[in-house]
Amino acid sequence: MVAFALSLLSGLALHSSVVSAKLPGGIGPASTGHKGVSTPCETSKTKLPTSTTAAASPLPSGHHENSTTYFNYSTLNGIFLQDLNSTNQTGFDYTAQNFGLLNTTYPIPPPPIRNPTQWQLLNHYLTHLNRASPRAVTYKLLFLARHGQGVHNGAETFYTTPNWNCYYAQADGNSTATWFDAALLPSGTTQAFRARNYWARLLAEESITPPSSFYVSPLTRCLQTAEDEWRNLTLPRGYEFRPLVKEKLREGISIHSCDRRHPRRDIAAAFPRVRFEKGFSEEDPLWSGVEAETSKAQDLRSAELLDDVFGSDEAQVISFTSHSGEIASLLRVVGHRVWGLATGEVLPVVVRAERGRGAREVGSASWTSSQWCTNGAPVTSISGGACVCQNGVSPTAVSPGLVFTTRPVM
Structure with missing residues (x-):
């Protein structure tokens, strides 16, 4: 975990200050260097915040124009x-x-x-x-x-895909990195x-x-x-x-x-x-x-x-x-x-x-509820992405915005 924290801390260092503002968490455009010439990424020792927890947005399930x-x-x-x-x-x-x-x-x-x-x-x-x-x-x-x-790609590699999909990806980040709207x-x-x-x-x-x-x-x-x-x-x-x-x-x-x-x-x-x-x-x-x-x-x-x-x-x-x-x-x-x-x-x-003539036939395109392990990293995940949670707990479809405070800072 220490190695991952250090790698993400260096990886998430702020990019060149070429714009007038940053997204929350210090996220902004990466430095571009000189025209047509690749330059090393500048780094900063500034940490990103661990979370910007927000309430879930209303979802127009299956909505298409x-x-x-x-x-x-x-x-x-x-x-x-x-x-x-x-x-x-x-x-x-x-x-x-x-x-x-x-x-x-x-x-x-x-x-x-x-x-x-x-x-x-x-x-x-x-x-x-x-x-x-x-x-x-x-x-x-x-x-x-x-x-x-992106940060989320590195986090998935570190945590492994089952752990990422069934638990960690629902968080906004850990103590050193933010992967909400990953930079x-x-x-x-x-x-x-x-x-x-x-x-x-x-x-x-x-x-x-x-x-x-x-x-x-x-x-x-x-x-x-x-x-x-x-x-x-x-x-x-x-x-x-x-x-x-x-x-x-x-x-x-x-x-x-x-x-x-x-x-x-x-x-x-x-x-x-x-x-x-x-x-x-x-x-x-x-x-x-x-x-x-x-x-x-x-x-x-x-x-x-x-x-x-x-x-x-x-x-x-x-x-x-x-x-x-x-x-x-x-x-x-x-x-x-x-x-x-x-x-x-x-x-x-x-x-x-x-x-074509007329309007596109959109038909039915419903969304699906996604279940994940609210009690920590899973035992594993099975074919199709279903999560097998610890201690026999059933995966739950619940907004991370409602339960984020019950999860540890990783």
Whole structure:
């Protein structure tokens, strides 16, 4: 426990004071260093508080909007290695594979430039598809970025997954670390810098077309990752990093405190560069600490997110900074093969969207009550994630906000 406390204390050291305010607990954007150059993370000896216990927010269980515009999605395969079932994702390094872009020819004349790169050929092809397709059809290249390594990732590794899921994840943190709306560890900052440096290289050497729209989850680890990856990157004229916070781009909602977001006012103070989508609420409308989102409910949320983006944004290249579970959901919605992302990794996907008629059929997408061991770390957990508690105590579905004071400071 001492070793973990020390590692998290160093890992949670405050990042560079490049913004005017911090989230509660001293959380703010990680330092960005110099343009295009990775720099070591600065550290501080300041401790984060052990808890910011809050009452559970009301949860609109199974609530999904009836979108006035919806699309049917598919992927344009054969563009990237990650599209191919024959590609092994174990050990796959996107920075060693040109983001996975295949060397190929396209069924149209090349652009009128000398020795175009593969990225210029792809952008030219996507532009052609969007011009030649019916008005109801559009193509977009999505760069799906997972956040860097966070405090909660380190805590789960230390406590082990059964202990984490059945007990520790329901707390806001321990005596040295806070994982409520978890921030990045220094290793996570390094991962974001690695992505930034790779983008800088491809912009300079391969003339890659960068995103012209940036969307980000409202959770701190994603906001920090997006800032570190894009803020000090020199983009071509006409491109600007102005991220838009999207509620539906967040991680699958569980009872874990790392999935609860800060209030809007705190996000705005700590990340003054971001914009908020219309209707973004002050308090977290989704997390309750009692019920968890099912995969079906999350996929409906992801489809609604894509409907919103494809229905309102004309950008051809778009960046999403999100989470492993949410990216997996997006891939299910667009019909891409399963592709797991390690922290800090990026996956490009070409998506074809065809506008449907009427409203999306949402059907039933209920949430489920999540049970955990309120009397301490479990004996174990079994297949499906069910908890086996100590002393024969039955797992209970109860808000951590109501019982937090009965649990020890870890």
